[in-house]
Amino acid sequence: MNEPRSRWSMVAAFALLGAVTQVLWVTYAPVTDAAGRHYGVGDTAVGWLANVFPLLYVVLAIPAGIVLDRRFRGGLAAGAVLTATGAVVRIVGDTYVFALAGQLVVGVAQPLVLNAITGIAGRYLAERDRPAGIAVGSASTFAGLIVGFGLGAVFSDDIGTLLVVQAGLAVAAAVAVLSVLRTPAEHRAEVAPAGLGALRNAWGDPFIRRLCALVFVPFGVFVALSTFAQPLLEPAGVPEETAGLILVANVVAGVVGCAVVPVLAGRRGREQVVLTTSLLVTAVACVVLALVPGVVTGFVALALIGFGLLPALPIVLALTERRAGSSEGTAAGLMWLAGNLGGLVVAATVGALVGEPLLAFLLLAVLSLLTLPLLWSFNRVSRSGTVPSPTP
Structure with missing residues (x-):
């Protein structure tokens, strides 16, 4: 029997979402001074809008991996929804509190997204295509950094518009991932062990x-x-x-x-x-x-x-x-x-x-x-x- 074909549409949608998580991470890095003036806070406070991401990742990396092993589609879908939600929260209120709350939500979503790189390859790509799929997924996250800094340069004097544009990207990425996730994976069928077995x-x-x-x-x-x-x-x-x-x-x-x-x-x-x-x-x-x-x-x-x-x-x-x-x-x-x-x-x-x-x-x-x-x-x-x- 022939091996099921590779579903590159899943990789493309995931790459978009992976890039967006990094765009949201570095949102305020290229506009630190402007963000400080916009929210009325100092550089240290603006820095925490990015620093929460690695700190949350250290705490949530393993729990997120266990969730993806047990319920991959549900875990990745949750990551997509949380990413979009966090981006939208930042534009609900034009204050530092809403900015920090949005970053925290996206920071929780990030492990569910980035830990899924190998799962996407294993479940949706033929074995011969998996290294390429992982390479595309990884490259997209670094490309997101470039896009994030580029958007910061374009909208350096308009924080509100910057956040709206990024929220639009996040919602589009989430919709794309949720759409392709409707079709079950065709490749890996192993069931992960329960609890901390994985x-x-x-x-x-x-x-x-x-x-x-x-x-x-x-x-x-x-x-x-x-x-x-x-x-x-x-x-x-x-x-x-x-x-x-x-x-x-x-x-x-x-x-x-x-x-x-x-x-x-x-x-x-x-x-x-x-x-x-x-x-x-x-x-x-x-x-x-x-x-x-x-x-x-x-x-x-x-x-x-x-x-x-x-x-x-x-x-x-x-x-x-x-x-x-x-x-x-x-x-x-x-x-x-x-x-x-x-x-x-x-x-x-x-x-x-x-x-x-x-x-x-x-x-x-x-x-x-x-x-x-x-x-x-x-x-x-x-x-x-x-x-x-x-x-x-």
């Missing part, structure tokens, strides 16, 4: 645990550079506006990398080689930034880092989807949890060194190199054990 299965696999440890550093390095590249490059004479363009180039290169690199790596079974190369390139690029920071080196180094590091996420998620079976939602939650923790820890450490750019960039290089032995042990771990048996 978590025990996922965490019980040494390969999954090793993947969690691996994603900690690449995600953390990317978040740290995205957060502190401007102040780290400023002593080298890089203007704030130019630093912003460098960060855009970093994310654009990452989106391109996500769309291309994981697919090629998956087809040829070269994931380990690709990840090794990306970590080595990141280490070298950080050393260059430490020794000869500047506009040209900033553009080149951060573009290479984005192209190499961001594809690590879809590669790791594709490995997770193949390994975790019916517990893939929870396993994906573990990956996102590890990544967000890495972002918080590495960014906080680099933030403490923001006045010492040489030490900060060298630290990021060392962290990248220290991850290599963990990566090189993957083959031994994957051959020494199998996927844990389902927990009743």
Whole structure:
């Protein structure tokens, strides 16, 4: 019997929703000063409109994964509805309280959406197409960051219109996802274990645990550079506006990398080689930034880092989807949890060194190199054990 065909319409609708969650996350980042004046609050308060997202993700990553493993369509539908609801709440009242309430609702929705990347691939795509589907889903989230910053630039002086436009995007994405979810999945039919069984299965696999440890550093390095590249490059004479363009180039290169690199790596079974190369390139690029920071080196180094590091996420998620079976939602939650923790820890450490750019960039290089032995042990771990048996 032929394998059911791939439903790329589901991937397209999910990619739109995934992008929108990131647009909503960074809504106020490019318009911090304007938002502060609009709501009558300081920069710290505006910062919390974005900071609630990683904090909620750390808390909700595993529960969201368990929900998706047990009731995938219902969990993703809830994520879509909550995303649209949060975006609408922000325009119901023109105050900081409503803005924060809306961000909190979207922050709750985000794990239900992003943890579903592997589930979309496993349930709606043929096996040969799953790495490509995960790459598209992952790339869409990073593309959402670019769209979010672009909208902020366009509507920098009109916060009200900015929020209305984003609410329209969120509602459209939710409607698209709810529409395609009406058709049941045709591929994966395994039933996840009840209760915490999915978590025990996922965490019980040494390969999954090793993947969690691996994603900690690449995600953390990317978040740290995205957060502190401007102040780290400023002593080298890089203007704030130019630093912003460098960060855009970093994310654009990452989106391109996500769309291309994981697919090629998956087809040829070269994931380990690709990840090794990306970590080595990141280490070298950080050393260059430490020794000869500047506009040209900033553009080149951060573009290479984005192209190499961001594809690590879809590669790791594709490995997770193949390994975790019916517990893939929870396993994906573990990956996102590890990544967000890495972002918080590495960014906080680099933030403490923001006045010492040489030490900060060298630290990021060392962290990248220290991850290599963990990566090189993957083959031994994957051959020494199998996927844990389902927990009743």
